[in-house]
Amino acid sequence: MSPMSVLTRDEAQTRAKLLDVHHYGIELDLTRGDETFDSRTVIRFTARADADTFVELKPAELRSVTLDGQPLDPETLDGNRLPLEGLTAGEHELRLDTVMHYSRTGEGMHRFTDPTDGETYLYTQLFMEDVQRVFAAFDQPDLKAVFDLTVTAPDTWTVLSNGITEHLGEGRWKAAPTPLISTYLVAVAAGPWHSVRTEHRGLPFGIHCRRSLAPYLDTDADEILDVTRACFDRYHEKFDEPYPFDSYDQAFVPEFNAGAMENPGLVTFRDEFVYRSAVTDTERQTRAMVIAHEMAHMWFGDLVTLRWWDDIWLNESFAEYMGYQTLTEATRFTDTWTDFGVTRKPWGYDADQRPSTHPVA
Ligand SMILES: [Zn+2]
Structure with missing residues (x-):
């Protein structure tokens, strides 16, 4: 059995020139x-x-x-x-x-x-x-x-x-x-899946979770969908390009490694975001922020995509910027930049002080 090969940037450039x-x-x-x-x-x-x-x-x-x-x-x-x-x-x-x-x-x-x-x-x-x-x-x-x-x-x-x-x-x-x-x-x-489905601006919208979490998703469905609709409308005001896909599903999935993933038309979130007990408003804001961040990627990341992974910093930074800004402008979560200053900036400072720090491009 041969080891798995990791594609290098040079190999990717050669293949991109060759293939359509x-x-x-x-x-x-x-x-x-x-x-x-x-x-x-x-x-x-x-x-x-x-x-x-x-x-x-x-x-x-x-x-x-x-x-x-x-x-x-x-x-x-x-x-x-x-x-x-x-x-x-x-x-x-x-x-x-x-x-x-x-x-x-x-x-x-x-x-x-x-x-x-x-x-x-x-x-x-x-x-x-x-x-x-x-x-x-x-x-x-x-x-x-x-x-x-x-x-x-x-x-x-x-x-x-x-x-x-x-x-x-x-x-x-x-x-x-x-x-x-x-x-x-x-x-x-x-x-x-347990699903709550609706329609917004002529497009099917859905939120989904495993059946055992259904009562908890139902309790918060209005809030999740309100944030989703408000951000969707605000992005439409900001971007000339209309939403590029035919539907918008958000699935809260079990044992997910990251916070969420911006798959076009089917965003996946860790299902810890389906709250099973009382939470603070800051936690609700964090969930709303992730919804806004992933939706920004529909345009920047999914419609327009990095050529190679060395531009992931820009993909993520821009989604983060758009997410915080859009949530502040379009929803009741108007104090998001404080959260950014308290949680995100120190994360950057921390990464920057490590031996692994390096120029982003
Ligand atoms: Zn992202």
Whole structure:
């Protein structure tokens, strides 16, 4: 078994010059047991010249691969890289049939069974390179494509993803194809979610959590949705560009590693933000701030995306700035800059004094 390779900036630049990636057709079958799921990917892309390159994946098993209908040897998978050698200039279609592991670490497709009621929930977290644990991809932020997703799951579940996701019946869901987005921003959440749904400015809005937290989400649903609507309207006043996606879902998910993740049209939050006991107004403001921050990313981060990870500082700083400003302007939380001065600035000073500090660009 070869070690996993981390993509370097030079490799990413070389591949971005070579490839124009158009479309991913992804089929996930989430009914294959507790350990693994099936993942089939069809990638359509153009090579601008004759060259060698590679596609990335971290499968439990690579069953088969074809390039333009011709079988490739799955044994050539080297760590997480499948070489595509002797690629000719022009259009190509790559098909991969894989088995993938569920994760228990919040990376890739996380699987959680609620000890309260025994219900199972799945969700993805694909930043920075964990997409490779869910489907095969040319995995770098500047190779954007359309993602077209089909999911097989138990009929009693709800499947959420970036675009509006329709239940076709017989355990099948189909998501509306995304606009051009980066691989790390694709998202799926599947399970018997408790949902509160509404519509705002003609778009479906939803908030979701595991069933055992339903009473707590319901108690705060008005507050969460009020903040969401107010920030949405304020961003529309600030940005010329209309909201770029077809729906806005916010899923509060279990065992999440970060605070939240800005997946286009399906933001995931740690479900500790569904408060189970009395909290201070400062904690409510923190939750509202995270809602505002993630929504800023819909424009800055998701519609417009960093070419490479060295610009993550700008992505995050701008979302932070817009989040604090917008919350102050649009909601009852008008004292947010005090919170910024007390909690965020010392965080920066602390990082700056460490041996690991370095120029941001
Ligand atoms: Zn952010």
